[in-house]
Amino acid sequence: MTDIRVAIVTGAARGIGRGIAVKLAKDGFDVAVADLEGQRQEAEETIHRIEQEGRRAFFRPTDVSQRDQVFGLVDDTVNELGTLDAMINNAGICQIKPMLDVTQEELETIYRINLFGMVYGVQAAAKKMIKLGKKTGHIVSASSIAGFEGFPILSAYSSTKFAVRGFTQAAAQELAPYNITVNGYAPGIVDTPMWTFIDEEMSKLNGKPLGQNFKDMVDTIALKRCETPDDVAGVVSFLVSDNARYVTGQTVIVDGGMQYR
Numbered sequence: 001m002t003d004i005r006v007a008i009v010t011g012a013a014r015g016i017g018r019g020i021a022v023k024l025a026k027d028g029f030d031v032a033v034a035d036l037e038g039q040r041q042e043a044e045e046t047i048h049r050i051e052q053e054g055r056r057a058f059f060r061p062t063d064v065s066q067r068d069q070v071f072g073l074v075d076d077t078v079n080e081l082g083t084l085d086a087m088i089n090n091a092g093i094c095q096i097k098p099m100l101d102v103t104q105e106e107l108e109t110i111y112r113i114n115l116f117g118m119v120y121g122v123q124a125a126a127k128k129m130i131k132l133g134k135k136t137g138h139i140v141s142a143s144s145i146a147g148f149e150g151f152p153i154l155s156a157y158s159s160t161k162f163a164v165r166g167f168t169q170a171a172a173q174e175l176a177p178y179n180i181t182v183n184g185y186a187p188g189i190v191d192t193p194m195w196t197f198i199d200e201e202m203s204k205l206n207g208k209p210l211g212q213n214f215k216d217m218v219d220t221i222a223l224k225r226c227e228t229p230d231d232v233a234g235v236v237s238f239l240v241s242d243n244a245r246y247v248t249g250q251t252v253i254v255d256g257g258m259q260y261r
């Protein structure tokens with residue numbers, strides 16, 4: 001009998017997070033599906049798809065911007081599923097606004113979710129893996145191509161995603177003695193509700209018809225199609241596998257050919 005492997009995926013009710021959760025279930029992980037309480041119904045669909053793969057799953061309402069909730073998520077996962085092998089800090093929000101108009105409140109909101117939430121996830125997961133005496137562990141967080149190049153009207157968002165990469169590099173070095181790898185993924189233009197929001201907000205600013213901004217971005221991709229959550233999930237699946245045991249501190253661009261680093 002093989003050992004049970006357990007993963008937590010935040011923001012797993014829909015979009016990229018759901019894609020990752022289902023892919024990890026296919027890989028043999030039981031999965032804690034974490035998202036906002038308001039996303040319970042969508043989270044049930046993610047759980048259904050995980051269970052179709054023969055794996056266990058449960059929904060843990062979690063606001064990642066709240067430190068105690070993230071630590072509670074990790075505790076509850078180990079209580080419910082038995083252990084913790086992989087933490088995927090995927091939850092995030094986007095803001096579309098000219099840089100000069102970004103308010104203090106908006107800055108605080110996006111930093112609390114995209115950056116603080118990720119930091120809490122790394123801290124809580126690493127502390128638990130160390131306490132459990134795990135021989136190995138994997139922590140993977142969502143950056144973006146906007147975390148490699150500053151995108152106009154996404155200034156606050158871009159800066160959070162640069163910060164994810166910086167924190168990932170530092171945490172990887174501190175957690176290496178415990179054989180815990182810390183990496184990131186940087187998607188490009190993924191067809192999820194986040195991009196529906198981005199497209200709508202861009203239309204308001206530049207007057208293009210709905211869907212046009214999305215299409216214009218996809219036209220710049222070398223592989224000439226938009227990215228799917230499953231395209232991202234394949235890279236995350238690799239980063240939490242034994243094949244990636246010697247990869248740490250990296251943020252892997254998975255964008256179909258938009259940026260070349």
Ligand SMILES: NC(=O)C1=CN([C@@H]2O[C@H](COP(=O)(O)OP(=O)(O)OC[C@H]3O[C@@H](n4cnc5c(N)ncnc54)[C@H](O)[C@@H]3O)[C@@H](O)[C@H]2O)C=CC1
Nearest residue numbers: 011015016063064090091092142144187189190192193194
């Ligand atoms: N869609 C895209 O093109 C790209 C997305 N990303 C990143 O990938 C990640 C996932 O993005 P998508 O699936 O596209 O977004 P999405 O908006 O479709 O889904 C995000 C999920 O995160 C949840 N969430 C939001 N705030 C939360 C909080 N405070 N606590 C817990 N959960 C929360 C939402 O409820 C939602 O279920 C994000 O970090 C995003 O920044 C990065 C590059 C490109």
Ligand SMILES: CC(=O)C(C)=O
Nearest residue numbers: 094144145146188189
């Ligand atoms: C949402 C996002 O990160 C991009 C680059 O579109």
